[in-house]
Amino acid sequence: MERKGEKEEEDIVCLDGSFFINDNYQLAEFTFGSQVIKLLCLQSASTDFDLTGQLVWPGAMLLNDYIANNVKLLQGCSVIELGSGVGITGILSSRFCHKFVLTDHNDEVIKILKRNVELHASKENHNSRAELMVEKLEWGNSEQICHILENHASGFDLILGADICFQQSSIPLLFRTVKKLLEVRGQGQCKFILAYISRAKC
Ligand SMILES: C[S@@+](CC[C@H](N)C(=O)[O-])C[C@H]1O[C@@H](n2cnc3c(N)ncnc32)[C@H](O)[C@@H]1O
Incomplete structure (x- = not known):
């Protein structure tokens, strides 16, 4: 006779998470003003494991156009970016700023x-003029924020974020993280x- 526990065990299908991950990246070219950037990215991505960072979002296109038209804003600056994805904003900014730290929470x-x-x-x-540094940062994770601030004790002149406020539930933690980073410097x-470009349907 088959016991209930054995049947349930048989029904559990163990699938490796990597089975769902597309890492077939293609080299793509982007132009912002006079600046051309080639980088690896996908054209579409899954939201299931939050792999949204595998592609370039409209918010990054908007921010990069703004940066390309206002490069003085970055000159001599230490910059940190939250939710960097494939890194298109950091790569462009590093041509003008002093230091750029790219961050994301997703290991893939x-x-x-x-x-x-x-x-x-x-x-x-x-x-590039500035060194690009990559750090893991999950918004609201005090340990990771402290680790970054230990390595960059004088803080940052600028915090950047492109297309990172599309999920309402993560907004409080995002702003808590921004507040902690802002506090390092005086007012x-x-x-x-x-x-951000709204994609909400009215
Ligand atoms: C829509 S993508 C935008 C990527 C890039 N900034 C762009 O505009 O192309 C959102 C990014 O934020 C990251 N992200 C989402 N939630 C996060 C969280 N709680 N902590 C840190 N990063 C997060 C994702 O991994 C992803 O890279």
């Missing part, structure tokens, strides 16, 4: 982010620029 996204940073550190693409010494 961090892998492609690091590959794109290496691609841009290579000789053929070496028109008005650090700015937060958030780029």
